Amino acid sequence: MSTSTNPQADTGVASPADVKEPPTGAEFLESLRDGRVIYFDGEEINDVTTHPAFATSARSYARMYDSLHDPKRRDVLTYVTERNTRTHKFYKMAETKEDLYQARDAIAEWARMNFGALSRGPDYKAALVASLAADADFYGEYAGNVRRWYEKVTDEVAFVNLSLLNPAGDRSKRPAEQRDVYMHVVKEREDGIVVRGARMISTGAAFSQVTYVSQYIPAGGLADDEADFALGFFLPMNAPGVKFIGRGSYESLAKKVGSPFDYPLSSRFDESDLGLVFDDVFVPWENVTAYRSPEAVNGLFSRGFAQRFTFHAAVRTAVKLDFICGLLLKATEMQGMSGFRGVQAQVGELIGLRHGIWGLNAGMIADAHPGPGGYLLPNTEYGMQWRQIYGETFTKARTVFLNILAGSFIQIPSSAKDFKNPVIRGYLDQYWKASKGTAEERVKLMRIIWDMFSTEFGGRTEIHERTFAGSYEANRIETWSAAEHRGLSDQFRSMVDECMSQYDLDGFTDPAWSSVPWTTNAPVAIQ
Numbered sequence: 466m467s468t469s470t471n472p473q474a475d476t477g478v479a480s481p482a483d484v485k486e487p488p489t490g491a492e493f494l495e496s497l498r499d500g501r502v503i504y505f506d507g508e509e510i511n512d513v514t515t516h517p518a519f520a521t522s523a524r525s526y527a528r529m530y531d532s533l534h535d536p537k538r539r540d541v542l543t544y545v546t547e548r549n550t551r552t553h554k555f556y557k558m559a560e561t562k563e564d565l566y567q568a569r570d571a572i573a574e575w576a577r578m579n580f581g582a583l584s585r586g587p588d589y590k591a592a593l594v595a596s597l598a599a600d601a602d603f604y605g606e607y608a609g610n611v612r613r614w615y616e617k618v619t620d621e622v623a624f625v626n627l628s629l630l631n632p633a634g635d636r637s638k639r640p641a642e643q644r645d646v647y648m649h650v651v652k653e654r655e656d657g658i659v660v661r662g663a664r665m666i667s668t669g670a671a672f673s674q675v676t677y678v679s680q681y682i683p684a685g686g687l688a689d690d691e692a693d694f695a696l697g698f699f700l701p702m703n704a705p706g707v708k709f710i711g712r713g714s715y716e717s718l719a720k721k722v723g724s725p726f727d728y729p730l731s732s733r734f735d736e737s738d739l740g741l742v743f744d745d746v747f748v749p750w751e752n753v754t755a756y757r758s759p760e761a762v763n764g765l766f767s768r769g770f771a772q773r774f775t776f777h778a779a780v781r782t783a784v785k786l787d788f789i790c791g792l793l794l795k796a797t798e799m800q801g802m803s804g805f806r807g808v809q810a811q812v813g814e815l816i817g818l819r820h821g822i823w824g825l826n827a828g829m830i831a832d833a834h835p836g837p838g839g840y841l842l843p844n845t846e847y848g849m850q851w852r853q854i855y856g857e858t859f860t861k862a863r864t865v866f867l868n869i870l871a872g873s874f875i876q877i878p879s880s881a882k883d884f885k886n887p888v889i890r891g892y893l894d895q896y897w898k899a900s901k902g903t904a905e906e907r908v909k910l911m912r913i914i915w916d917m918f919s920t921e922f923g924g925r926t927e928i929h930e931r932t933f934a935g936s937y938e939a940n941r942i943e944t945w946s947a948a949e950h951r952g953l954s955d956q957f958r959s960m961v962d963e964c965m966s967q968y969d970l971d972g973f974t975d976p977a978w979s980s981v982p983w984t985t986n987a988p989v990a991i992q
């Protein structure tokens with residue numbers, strides 16, 4: 466990898482020492498050719514950089530890596546660590562609010578490159594490794610592994626895949642009753658452990674360089690007697706016995722039935738969601754961060770990861786809402802609707818929802834609080850609220866588009882080829898045009914909106930935005946439990962106690978009110 470002069474090490478001392486630069490896009494793509502096993506469409510594939518289901522989306526991530534070297538973007542995106550490595554700013558464990566502002570801007574810069582479509586770039590996993598490292602001592606004998614993996618992932622800007630959820634299986638049963646499905650340890654060896662079972666979904670797995678596996682049991686966590694399931698470890702994507710099972714590819718669908726003009730998002734921002742099977746996989750001790758410890762595994766979420774991942778997600782989704790607002794503004798202007806009061810009210814409502822997400826993110830920084838290791842965590846409460854409202858916000862946005870654009874969605878010709886046929890084009894140019902825009906411009910815009918909300922890619926987008934950060938119920942239960950743990954609920958209760966202490970059966974107890982004579986025959990003015 467290339468080196469260059471270091472202008473801005475985070476030691477604060479300008480140093481002429483050589484900086485280890487991040488991977489380029491080409492180096493990133495090369496790293497994915499590691500022989501990993503992905504089952505897709507009835508076959509085993511090993512090279513996602515050439516396979517039609519993944520290759521174009523892989524370039525969207527490569528572009529992000531290249532941007533780390535772009536002189537126009539580098540200062541917004543990167544900082545230089547004390548190890549003299551250049552990396553994305555969100556890997557930094559925040560010491561000041563300024564660190565969080567800088568992280569916000571770096572996350573937003575990357576998110577704008579894909580219009581908020583790629584939810585799990587390497588920066589999302591920075592939320593994970595930095596929260597682990599800030600809290601390394603919590604992992605006891607594995608603290609050294611936690612620190613070493615943090616440094617490795619940070620210095621290499623490694624794309625980490627995160628797998629926390631068990632397959633749907635039978636939700637009425639505890640993990641111990643589902644050993645045949647849920648991943649757990651089956652053997653302890655001198656040099657490591659052997660694990661077996663499956664995991665639900667890993668977004669971005671096809672493009673990741675390493676997997677982190679732990680456990681998240683919504684709204685409660687693992688019990689003490691479920692230690693076989695209480696594991697945390699890093700694993701190379703090509704570890705023997707690891708099998709990934711892909712869902713349908715929207716990129717591949719776009720290639721089969723259309724063109725980038727027809728599927729402008731599906732065709733290049735399909736971030737992939739792969740199921741994971743561990744077919745007796747060996748994990749060496751040096752990769753383990755938690756072993757048979759429900760306490761360590763349950764702690765991951767609340768002790769930093771929840772705060773940092775919701776911070777990342779709030780920025781990414783706020784950028785996405787910027788884009789969605791732009792789509793709505795352009796579509797309503799193009800079709801002569803923007804002067805209608807009812808339309809203005811709906812556009813205004815959507816813009817307001819967008820403000821709400823940016824505002825929550827600003828609150829996460831303004832009201833950041835100390836977390837493990839003394840590092841600053843984005844505010845817990847605003848992060849929890851982002852989890853609750855963003856899914857509904859996305860669905861609301863979709864509803865606004867359906868209400869306003871209605872039949873325009875369907876008045877989209879079958880493919881870009883129609884514009885290339887002079888006979889069809891003649892009719893389209895005449896009858897498919899908008900009040901402000903040619904037929905081609907109008908269809909081009911409608912195709913983005915349709916892809917955002919209503920293609921197979923759009924359907925996946927909605928379920929993703931509603932639940933990737935937890936189920937509807939878990940998101941709300943955890944807001945309640947965080948309020949209990951952080952003393953907020955006691956504050957709420959004490960306000961009620963104060964109110965109730967101001968009067969009793971004999972009247973007001975507080976002199977502010979009790980000093981006024983209480984007359985039961987006070988006149989009631991009726992007008």
Ligand SMILES: Cc1cc2nc3c(=O)[nH]c(=O)nc-3n(C[C@H](O)[C@H](O)[C@H](O)COP(=O)(O)OP(=O)(O)OC[C@H]3O[C@@H](n4cnc5c(N)ncnc54)[C@H](O)[C@@H]3O)c2cc1C
Pocket residue numbers: 627628629630633636637665666667668669683738925928929932933934935936937938939
């Ligand atoms: C597109 C997408 C990408 C994802 N990417 C990732 C990823 O990269 N990594 C990862 O680890 N996970 C990922 N997930 C998983 C995601 O975190 C979960 O889907 C989410 O937490 C919801 O879990 P679930 O579908 O298992 O819902 P469940 O937990 O099954 O809950 C669904 C509903 O069932 C009910 N319910 C379930 N269990 C109980 C119970 N015990 N008691 C009472 N009621 C119950 C509740 O009403 C709940 O709202 C992804 C999900 C999606 C949709």
